[in-house]
Amino acid sequence: MPKDSGIGASSKRREDVRFLTGSGNYTDDINIYGQLYVHFLRADVAHAKLNGVDTKDAEAMPGVVRIFTGADFEAVGSIPCGWLITDRHGDPMQEPRHPVLAHGKIRHVGEPICAVVAETREQARDAAEAIVLDYETLPAVINMKDAVKADAPKVHDELTGNLCYDWGFVEDNKGAVDEAIKGAAHVTTLELVNNRLVANPMEPRVAVGEYNRSDDMHTLHTTSQNPHVIRLLMGAFVLGIPEHKLRVVAPDVGGGFGTKIFHYQEEAFVTFAAKALNRPVKWTSTRSEAFMSDAHGRDHVTKIELALDAENNFVAVRTETYANMGAYLSTFAPSVPTWLHGTLMAGNYKTPHIYVNVKAVFTNTVPVDAYRGAGRPEATFQLERVIDMAARELGVDPVALRRQNFITEFPYATPVAVEYDTGDYTATMDKLIDIADFAGFEARRKESEAKGKLRGLGVNCYIEACGIAPSNLVGQLGARAGLYDAATVRVNATGSISVMVGAHSHGQGHETSFPQVISEMIGIPEDQIDIVHGDTSKIPFGMGTYGSRSLAVCGSAMVRAAEKVINKAKKIAAHLMEASEGDIELKDGRFSVAGTDKSVAWGDVTLAAYVPHNYPLKDIEPGLEETAFYDPANFTYPSGAYACEVELDPETGHVKVERFSAADDFGNIINPMIVSGQVHGGIAQGIGQAMLEGCVYDADGQLISASYMDYAMPRAEDVPFYTVDHSCQTPCTHNPLGVKGCGEAGAIGSPPSLVNAVLDAINSGAGKKVAHIDMPLTPSRVWAAMQ
Amino acid sequence: MKVTMKVNGRAVSGEVEGRTLLVDFLRNDLRLTGTHVGCDTSQCGACTVHVDGKQVKSCTMFAAEADGAEVATIEGVAAPDGTLSSIQQAFQDHHGLQCGFCTPGMVMAAASLLKDNPKPTEAEVRHHLDGNICRCTGYHNIVKAIMAASGQEMPAMAAE
Numbered sequence: 001m002p003k004d005s006g007i008g009a010s011s012k013r014r015e016d017v018r019f020l021t022g023s024g025n026y027t028d029d030i031n032i033y034g035q036l037y038v039h040f041l042r043a044d045v046a047h048a049k050l051n052g053v054d055t056k057d058a059e060a061m062p063g064v065v066r067i068f069t070g071a072d073f074e075a076v077g078s079i080p081c082g083w084l085i086t087d088r089h090g091d092p093m094q095e096p097r098h099p100v101l102a103h104g105k106i107r108h109v110g111e112p113i114c115a116v117v118a119e120t121r122e123q124a125r126d127a128a129e130a131i132v133l134d135y136e137t138l139p140a141v142i143n144m145k146d147a148v149k150a151d152a153p154k155v156h157d158e159l160t161g162n163l164c165y166d167w168g169f170v171e172d173n174k175g176a177v178d179e180a181i182k183g184a185a186h187v188t189t190l191e192l193v194n195n196r197l198v199a200n201p202m203e204p205r206v207a208v209g210e211y212n213r214s215d216d217m218h219t220l221h222t223t224s225q226n227p228h229v230i231r232l233l234m235g236a237f238v239l240g241i242p243e244h245k246l247r248v249v250a251p252d253v254g255g256g257f258g259t260k261i262f263h264y265q266e267e268a269f270v271t272f273a274a275k276a277l278n279r280p281v282k283w284t285s286t287r288s289e290a291f292m293s294d295a296h297g298r299d300h301v302t303k304i305e306l307a308l309d310a311e312n313n314f315v316a317v318r319t320e321t322y323a324n325m326g327a328y329l330s331t332f333a334p335s336v337p338t339w340l341h342g343t344l345m346a347g348n349y350k351t352p353h354i355y356v357n358v359k360a361v362f363t364n365t366v367p368v369d370a371y372r373g374a375g376r377p378e379a380t381f382q383l384e385r386v387i388d389m390a391a392r393e394l395g396v397d398p399v400a401l402r403r404q405n406f407i408t409e410f411p412y413a414t415p416v417a418v419e420y421d422t423g424d425y426t427a428t429m430d431k432l433i434d435i436a437d438f439a440g441f442e443a444r445r446k447e448s449e450a451k452g453k454l455r456g457l458g459v460n461c462y463i464e465a466c467g468i469a470p471s472n473l474v475g476q477l478g479a480r481a482g483l484y485d486a487a488t489v490r491v492n493a494t495g496s497i498s499v500m501v502g503a504h505s506h507g508q509g510h511e512t513s514f515p516q517v518i519s520e521m522i523g524i525p526e527d528q529i530d531i532v533h534g535d536t537s538k539i540p541f542g543m544g545t546y547g548s549r550s551l552a553v554c555g556s557a558m559v560r561a562a563e564k565v566i567n568k569a570k571k572i573a574a575h576l577m578e579a580s581e582g583d584i585e586l587k588d589g590r591f592s593v594a595g596t597d598k599s600v601a602w603g604d605v606t607l608a609a610y611v612p613h614n615y616p617l618k619d620i621e622p623g624l625e626e627t628a629f630y631d632p633a634n635f636t637y638p639s640g641a642y643a644c645e646v647e648l649d650p651e652t653g654h655v656k657v658e659r660f661s662a663a664d665d666f667g668n669i670i671n672p673m674i675v676s677g678q679v680h681g682g683i684a685q686g687i688g689q690a691m692l693e694g695c696v697y698d699a700d701g702q703l704i705s706a707s708y709m710d711y712a713m714p715r716a717e718d719v720p721f722y723t724v725d726h727s728c729q730t731p732c733t734h735n736p737l738g739v740k741g742c743g744e745a746g747a748i749g750s751p752p753s754l755v756n757a758v759l760d761a762i763n764s765g766a767g768k769k770v771a772h773i774d775m776p777l778t779p780s781r782v783w784a785a786m787q
Numbered sequence: 788m789k790v791t792m793k794v795n796g797r798a799v800s801g802e803v804e805g806r807t808l809l810v811d812f813l814r815n816d817l818r819l820t821g822t823h824v825g826c827d828t829s830q831c832g833a834c835t836v837h838v839d840g841k842q843v844k845s846c847t848m849f850a851a852e853a854d855g856a857e858v859a860t861i862e863g864v865a866a867p868d869g870t871l872s873s874i875q876q877a878f879q880d881h882h883g884l885q886c887g888f889c890t891p892g893m894v895m896a897a898a899s900l901l902k903d904n905p906k907p908t909e910a911e912v913r914h915h916l917d918g919n920i921c922r923c924t925g926y927h928n929i930v931k932a933i934m935a936a937s938g939q940e941m942p943a944m945a946a947e
Contacts (some may be wrong), residue, residue: 015877019887020871020894022821022861029820098853122804202825202833202922254888255824255922287826507886507923677882677928684925707922708830716916716926721909746925 006520007737010673013512014527015505024252027206027223028284035208035280036065038270039124040112041131042292044344046140046364046701047153048106048641050133050761053114056126058130059597063123065277067131068115068269070103071417075478076272079265082229082236083337084478088168096156096163100238100265100272106135107155107327108364109703110292115269116280140364140701144301144322147361155327155362163408164334164360165326169342173415177355180316188390193774194378195297195326197688197694198711199268199371201506203254203293204285209270213278216245220271224250225260225504228543229481231536233263233331243536246271252533253506257685258370259294261546262331264770266293266631287777288744290705296695297371299324300337301514304382306390314405316353317345319382323360326367328701333369334360339477340375340465340547342511346414347383348425348461349405352773354415364701370546372685373748376464384460384752387773392763398756399459403429411733419467420637422730425461428641428663432459436643436724437660444645444658453552454648455658456761460752466741467636467732484631485554486541487519489561491569495603497522497529499561502542503554504534508743509548509674514628516670517737521562521590524602548741552732557635559736560628572605575616584730636732636740640664642683644753648761653783655685655758662749667731667740675742682746688714690754694776712776751775762786790854795863803850809843809873812850813860821861821891825920832919835892836860842899844918848932860890864898872935874898883932885923892919896931906937 003009006700018024055067079098086092087495102113115129122181142153143148147162156163167326168174181187203223210219218241224230227248235241253260270281300321307316320458322689323337352491390396402697406425413419448455472481488500497518503510518754532538542554573591583594592599607617609644645659662679669675692712696704707712758777762770773785791800794817801816813819813836822845826831828845833937836845837859864872871879874897884890900907900915907915912933913926921929
């Protein structure tokens with residue numbers, strides 16, 4: 001019988017009611033009396049010397065309050081980068097200044113140059129058209145390999161070139177890897193592009209700044225995945241506002257997928273301008289602005305070599321990747337192609353020698369940072385593609401080749417610096433073969449062939465590092481922050497509970513799943529427990545939600561705080577029942593004395609804590625509220641095996657995804673319904689990357705794909721029903737819930753199997769054999785490859 | 788100019804510019820913020836409402852064009868006592884939403900579909916949603932919820 005509440009129950013989401021009735025409170029729904037509107041005049045060229053800005057005519061337009069330019073922000077800090085990479089020679093990465101408004105130079109299409117503040121949005125927009133920019137267009141650098149040439153135009157004149165860093169990992173492995181490849185029986189080499197994507201949460205970014213002169217309090221309402229991180233970055237590094245004078249609120253947020261982690265110029269602008277003008281200032285991004293100002297994702301160009309011995313054992317992996325940083329370093333950009341990518345290059349396999357080289361490059365494009373999976377999809381894609389390619393070259397079954405090389409003993413220390421605590425890759429592969437009905441594939445292929453179509457089946461495995469992250473470790477790796485999280489469990493006098501959590505829910509359903517954990521621990525109904533999140537003035541602290549960390553890190557903090565509450569409550573219960581504390585048991589919301597029929601209800605104890613008439617005041621304080629900070633001991637390592645089945649029309653190159661199956665190991669699961677939903681959404685984004693989505697710049701740096709007319713988002717007709725399973729569970733060994741995280745798996749695990757399936761379909765036909773096609777696998781690319 | 792219309796059964800009026808979009812009138816003048824704006828090219832469908840019983844993207848219509856019309860938005864879908872409609876309830880039962888931003892448009896689109904086609908096939912549901920983008924759910928549970936709201940059995944593939 002499935003449970004109907006607590007851990008393991010598919011509790012229906014309580015937040016749904018407000019979203020289904022139009023009662024959500026998203027940032028754009030916030031309107032403050034007296035607010036002004038800002039419109040950003042953005043660059044329409046990729047690279048230019050900005051000689052001057054003439055705002056005179058615009059300032060005279062109706063409703064205009066003030067026009068800000070780069071000169072107004074000269075004394076203001078640079079938008080900071082949160083991660084410092086040390087390159088293979090021991091030198092720090094190159095780190096350019098990132099201004100709030102462009103000053104002296106324009107470095108990408110979409111960069112904000114002027115900010116027009118007016119009484120209405122339309123007035124601000126109209127006035128922006130009257131601004132005259134004086135600039136000289138410079139040659140743009142778009143292609144990464146061109147950008148690192150000695151004579152390439154420089155994105156930042158003050159830097160030595162466009163190379164941000166040249167990172168080797170693990171540098172000491174290099175010699176052994178080179179030797180192993182030289183002596184290998186077979187080496188498969190694959191050059192590929194991991195296409196640039198735009199995260200595209202359906203809610204565009206919004207920021208509303210407020211300032212109260214009477215107490216010098218700044219408030220920023222913003223579409224953020226991590227309000228405390230924004231408070232720290234913007235307060236300390238950009239505007240110089242101490243934490244106690246800066247409140248950051250992220251209310252209902254309409255999806256994030258990574259791109260709402262980062263601190264953006266628009267947030268700093270509205271906070272700055274609200275004080276300068278002593279009125280609230282609001283900015284709402286249009287979708288077109290989102291395409292040219294939200295940090296993009298992926299954009300790697302990679303060469304990977306997989307070396308095998310005569311028995312088809314993997315002996316070495318060597319990669320060289322060019323990773324696009326865009327024009328500036330976004331908040332976590334440098335960490336994505338390095339620590340979130342290089343550390344995962346072992347995948348699910350016991351390859352003894354691995355070396356990863358990453359060259360991060362500045363170009364005249366929008367900054368690139370974490371997008372769902374962040375580095376791990378790039379690692380998974382190249383590894384799982386090259387394995388499939390090797391299987392084809394060697395004439396062996398791709399599933400058997402993977403199985404033969406699986407890591408089977410845990411803990412397992414990889415040659416790329418991480419230690420997998422637990423997993424069972426054979427179990428997820430077995431499960432996949434069952435749920436994807438491999439046995440019926442040949443019959444389905446024959447049916448397709450009878451219709452003149454080709455059918456292909458592709459598989460891949462994945463591993464990811466989630467639960468980000470152990471602070472001491474990431475500190476050594478260049479993180480400029482700790483990556484713990486915090487929670488306060490506040491028990492009210494009548495026994496209901498408010499839990500203030502540092503994680504932020506923007507679709508993940510924390511308001512439902514977190515109370516399931518507390519309900520299980522204490523034995524009171526879920527509806528007696530509420531979650532408070534997204535407001536720095538209400539929660540103790542928090543590093544936010546990304547890297548599939550909410551439950552593994554913040555959930556662990558919540559469990560620790562709840563344990564403290566229970567321990568204190570047991571002391572009170574012992575006093576009330578005149579028993580020894582060691583004999584007190586808590587079950588189903590009642591404290592009892594072991595071996596007796598004495599008991600008191602949860603509510604009697606909580607009431608005693610707040611009305612301490614009969615209470616051990618000498619020994620413990622009144623009240624029942626505890627806070628815990630939790631810093632994880634290790635990453636968590638979700639893993640799984642995915643299969644995609646496609647039907648391909650050889651006449652047109654059109655690919656239809658017929659079946660998609662996912663067998664995941666997420667460790668323990670709190671709410672299976674929510675977990676399945678996370679996987680579904682991730683798979684759709686993976687199908688999008690593999691088949692539809694591509695962010696395209698022309699050679700001059702114009703963004704060609706800046707609307708939903710040009711950037712192909714997956715729609716309902718592009719995807720099938722998915723078959724997902726998460727019954728293979730090897731619980732995480734080092735956090736109290738045994739959970740691993742499930743938010744990114746679908747997006748990490750799905751692109752390779754789709755590409756593998758299309759190649760399987762093509763190569764099953766009588767026509768030309770094709771070794772690789774770069775994503776997205778549009779009909780034109782597929783058809784062209786087949787000719 | 789002055790516009791007058793009935794929104795969720797209530798007569799309303801307001802002063803708008805010629806260029807004011809229906810969605811901006813609903814959101815900014817009437818403070819009916821359940822209707823969302825997700826793009827500026829009439830592609831995403833987050834702003835879907837019904838105008839005189841027809842499914843319309845309210846970012847694609849001027850407020851002035853809706854003068855005299857009957858407009859239905861997400862705020863008017865549940866019963867006055869808060870009871871969810873069968874479509875809204877199916878979305879909750881089947882986890883047909885995550886961040887909730889596209890949800891009002893999805894519910895309005897689904898209501899329009901089921902009014903015209905009470906027992907749609909899976910393919911018909913997916914086709915009808917072509918103008919509504921969701922980035923969270925991968926559509927699986929949205930399609931499932933709409934099929935369930937129509938009172939039909941789930942295909943085996945949609946079991947999970």
